[in-house]
Every structure is written in structure tokens, then in C-alpha cells.
Amino acid sequence: MTLDNTHLPEITTIATPSYPRDELVCGIVHFGVGGFHRAHEAMYVDRLLNADSGSRSWAICGVGVLPSDVRMRDALVPQDGLYTLTLKHPDGAVDTAVIGSIARYLYAPDDPEAVVATLASPDTRIVSLTVTEGGYNFSATTGEFDETNPAIIADLAAGAVPATTFGLVIAALQRRRAQGIPSFTVLSCDNIQGNGDIARQTFTRFAELKDPGLAAWMWEHTRFPNSMVDRITPATAPELLSEVTERTGIADRWPVVAEPFTQWVLEDSFSDGRPALETVGVQVVSDVGPYELMKLRLLNASHQALCYFGYLMGYRYVHDAAQDPLLRALLRGYMNTEARQTLLPVPGVDVDEYIDTLIERFSNPAIGDTIARLCQDSSDRIPKWLLPVINSRLKSGGDVQLAAAVVASWTRYAEGEDEDGRPIEVVDPLAESLVPLAKVSRNDPLAFVGNTALFGDLASDNRFTRPYLWTLESLRTKGARETLRLLLAAE
Numbered sequence: 001m002t003l004d005n006t007h008l009p010e011i012t013t014i015a016t017p018s019y020p021r022d023e024l025v026c027g028i029v030h031f032g033v034g035g036f037h038r039a040h041e042a043m044y045v046d047r048l049l050n051a052d053s054g055s056r057s058w059a060i061c062g063v064g065v066l067p068s069d070v071r072m073r074d075a076l077v078p079q080d081g082l083y084t085l086t087l088k089h090p091d092g093a094v095d096t097a098v099i100g101s102i103a104r105y106l107y108a109p110d111d112p113e114a115v116v117a118t119l120a121s122p123d124t125r126i127v128s129l130t131v132t133e134g135g136y137n138f139s140a141t142t143g144e145f146d147e148t149n150p151a152i153i154a155d156l157a158a159g160a161v162p163a164t165t166f167g168l169v170i171a172a173l174q175r176r177r178a179q180g181i182p183s184f185t186v187l188s189c190d191n192i193q194g195n196g197d198i199a200r201q202t203f204t205r206f207a208e209l210k211d212p213g214l215a216a217w218m219w220e221h222t223r224f225p226n227s228m229v230d231r232i233t234p235a236t237a238p239e240l241l242s243e244v245t246e247r248t249g250i251a252d253r254w255p256v257v258a259e260p261f262t263q264w265v266l267e268d269s270f271s272d273g274r275p276a277l278e279t280v281g282v283q284v285v286s287d288v289g290p291y292e293l294m295k296l297r298l299l300n301a302s303h304q305a306l307c308y309f310g311y312l313m314g315y316r317y318v319h320d321a322a323q324d325p326l327l328r329a330l331l332r333g334y335m336n337t338e339a340r341q342t343l344l345p346v347p348g349v350d351v352d353e354y355i356d357t358l359i360e361r362f363s364n365p366a367i368g369d370t371i372a373r374l375c376q377d378s379s380d381r382i383p384k385w386l387l388p389v390i391n392s393r394l395k396s397g398g399d400v401q402l403a404a405a406v407v408a409s410w411t412r413y414a415e416g417e418d419e420d421g422r423p424i425e426v427v428d429p430l431a432e433s434l435v436p437l438a439k440v441s442r443n444d445p446l447a448f449v450g451n452t453a454l455f456g457d458l459a460s461d462n463r464f465t466r467p468y469l470w471t472l473e474s475l476r477t478k479g480a481r482e483t484l485r486l487l488l489a490a491e
Contacts, residue, residue, distance in 0.1 A: 017100030088366030119172030196226035307374035308409035312480035322362035408471035
């Protein structure tokens with residue numbers, strides 16, 4: 001059966017939206033409609049629309065900006081924004097539902113003015129983002145907005161037709177300000193620490209370069225709440241399309257699959273109202289920081305603890321690695337004895353239960369998440385997720401044996417060759433410099449961590465280098481499994 005508004009009433013095999021989609025008003029415009037957005041924010045909004053008839057002014061208009069977004073346009077527009085979300089449970093149970101909260105989709109290169117006009121409409125009260133870290137156009141080293149980016153330079157030119165997310169958003173805010181329409185909220189849903197703060201910094205800097213008066217207005221009127229988002233959402237495998245069709249009878253051009261667990265912690269700071277998301281499971285709080293720290297240092301950093309050791313031990317899927325007793329012991333040891341000591345109190349969260357839940361989530365065979373995905377872009381991930389744990393522990397006089405061992409496992413992985421001599425494809429923006437450094441570290445053991453742009457002065461602190469060097473040498477001479485056995489026995 002075709003998935004669109006016309007055929008929606010005929011779908012009886014799975015849950016469908018209970019609300020009249022022709023009455024929806026797009027109060028949210030979202031940049032970067034991908035799998036995660038559709039499994040997360042759009043799912044929460046769909047819950048709200050189903051639960052509360054007074055929420056119909058909070059539907060979503062998706063916007064694509066990049067050439068790669070053509071695929072999403074071609075999937076969602078013929079389906080009137082509808083798609084299926086499949087949740088796969090560890091026990092093999094599968095739930096699929098049609099999500100209807102994306103009422104409209106615009107591809108900016110097709111009609112930039114339509115996007116600006118939608119953003120400038122009084123109906124739009126939130127502009128949300130899942131554009132990845134790179135979409136915020138700031139230097140990972142300095143944290144400053146990259147004013148040399150050719151796309152940014154082009155959008156800043158007088159009379160330019162906006163082509164970037166920055167250009168489109170700022171053009172709309174200029175129009176709203178001129179017409180006396182309140183500012184919308186800019187809500188980052190990307191997996192970046194202090195994502196709202198980064199969004200404020202980058203968008204207002206673009207505005208300063210384009211229209212200093214608007215930037216001053218934004219500082220006063222535009223809110224950029226921080227948020228913490230969490231749901232493992234693998235890329236849609238080709239076989240999911242046929243699986244959904246066979247199980248439901250629905251032909252979905254781009255279905256989404258995710259784990260059952262989901263979490264969204266949202267700072268209650270909005271420019272022009274917000275939906276009552278707290279009624280559908282979102283934690284709306286005054287300070288996201290403690291929750292964010294917990295996720296980054298437990299979940300995200302534990303993914304890195306799992307992936308390099310796991311790959312070197314021969315695993316290619318996350319669930320297989322997470323079911324290995326040695327790797328499970330490594331994860332629990334890292335989280336319990338090192339990472340959790342660096343956290344702030346997290347209101348309403350049982351950290352022991354959270355750790356147990358993480359282990360089970362990683363072990364879910366139905367998700368099919370790959371070790372390779374966790375290993376990629378390590379130079380972005382390790383400095384943000386794991387090194388802060390190491391630095392915090394060293395500052396307080398704590399032990400970093402397991403965290404240092406994870407860094408050593410990254411070094412060994414970055415050599416680009418596994419324990420059987422087979423090549424490893426190191427997918428990283430800094431691969432051209434990191435792979436040679438990892439190989440040089442066979443003769444100059446601190447060469448890899450001597451990269452101060454990534455590691456600061458850790459190479460000069462023997463509290464870190466002692467366990468790091470022991471693990472690295474053991475990985476090369478004894479292999480990952482034996483190294484892990486010895487490491488955990490020592491613990």
C-alpha cells in the first residue's frame with residue numbers, strides 16, 4: 001500500500017496518526033531531517049499531536065539544505081511527510097507505527113524564498129536543528145566561527161540569495177524584526193556539549209557579520225536552549241524497506257529503525273512559547289548540564305571504550321562486542337570507577353540503573369549497529385567525550401587506568417592494520433596525520449598522544465602515560481583479548 005494522506009485511512013495493520021493532518025499548522029521548522037530526527041523529535045511531536053488536540057499548531061516543516069538532502073525530499077514529499085518508525089527490542093519484539101508530525105518538507109535549493117517565508121511566518125515559533133557538529137561551522141581547535149568558509153562568505157555578500165542554514169535563518173529573523181514579529185527559538189538537537197550555547201555563538205556571529213543591529217536584537221530576544229538527546233538510530237539498511245512492507249503491507253520509501261530507549265532533556269528557555277513536551281516524556285529542566293555530562297561521559301565515551309578493543313578482537317557488530325564478558329567488564333569498570341566520579345548530581349536519575357540500561361542497550365542484537373560506525377571520526381569524539389574524564393580524574397588525583405587504555409586502543413586501531421595483518425579503513429577527518437603518528441609510535445611511543453591539538457599536555461603526565469604505554473605495548477605484543485584480561489585482572 002502506498003504511504004500518503006490519501007491511503008492513510010486504509011492502513012489497519014499498524015498504528016497511524018489519530019489526529020487530522022489537514023488541520024496541522026507548522027509551528028516548528030527543522031533543518032536536517034534524517035533518521036535521528038525522525039526517530040526522536042518528530043516522534044515526540046507525533047506523541048503530543050496524538051495526545052492533545054490543542055497541540056496542532058506544533059507540527060513540523062522539514063527543510064533540507066545540502067545536496068544529499070535531495071534523497072529525503074524525494075522520499076518524504078510524495079508521502080506527504082509520512083514515514084514508518086520501527087522499534088526493535090532486545091527480545092526480538094518489533095513495533096512499527098506511522099509517524100505524521102512532519103506536515104511539510106522544503107528543499108531550500110529548489111526555492112530559498114519559500115524557506116525564508118516559512119521561517120518568517122508568525123506560525124513558526126521554533127527552529128530546530130540536527131545538522132551535525134560540522135553544520136555549526138566552528139573550529140574544533142579554537143571554537144571560533146569559521147569566517148573563511150566559502151559558503152559563509154557567499155551568503156554574507158550583499159544581495160546574496162541565502163544558501164546555508166545560517167543565511168536562511170538570519171534572513172528570516174531580519175524579516176521578522178522588520179515586521180515586528182517575535183523571534184523564534186533556535187533549538188539545537190545535535191549531540192554536542194552545550195549545543196544551545198554553540199548555536200547562539202555561531203548564529204549571532206553570522207548575524208554580526210551580516211547585520212550588527214540584528215545581532216543585538218537576537219541577543220535580547222532569541223533563545224537558544226541547550227538540550228540532551230539520546231536514541232540509538234542506525235542508518236536505514238536496504239532490507240528494512242522490504243521488511244516493513246512484508247510485515248505491514250506498506251511501501252515506505254525511507255523507513256526508520258531505532259532502539260526502544262529514548263531520552264530528551266530540554267532547557268526551559270524559549271522565545272515565543274513551546275509545546276507541552278513534558279506531557280509525552282521529555283524532561284524539561286532548568287539546567288541540562290548534569291544530564292548532558294552523564295550521557296557524554298557514560299554512553300558516548302563507553303562507545304569508544306567498546307569499539308577499538310572490540311574491532312581488534314574481531315567483532316564487527318556492537319551487540320556482539322557488548323555481549324563479550326571481557327568487554328562488558330571493561331565498560332562497567334570504566335563507568336563505575338572512573339567516569340561516574342566526574343559527574344554532577346543528576347536529579348531524577350539512578351546512575352546505577354542508567355549504567356545497567358546502557359549495557360543492555362549496547363547488547364541489543366536487533367539494532368545491528370556496527371563497530372565501524374563507532375570507530376569513525378575519533379578525533380572529534382575522544383577529545384569531547386573521553387579526555388574530559390581523564391583530565392577531571394587527574395585534577396582530582398584519581399586513577400585513569402581504563403580511560404588511558406581506551407586511548408591506547410585507539411592508537412593501535414589507528415595504525416590501520418588489525419591483529420591478522422588485514423587493513424583497517426580509518427575513517428577520520430584527521431586520518432592523514434593520525435595514521436602516520438600511530439605507526440611512528442611503534443618507535444616513538446608517545447608520538448600519537450604528543451599531538452597537543454588533540455591531547456593537550458597529557459603526554460607529559462606520567463599518571464596517564466604509564467597505563468597508556470603499558471596497554472599499547474601489550475596490545476602490540478599480546479593482542480587485544482589478552483591485554484584486556486590482564487588489565488581487568490589488575491583492576
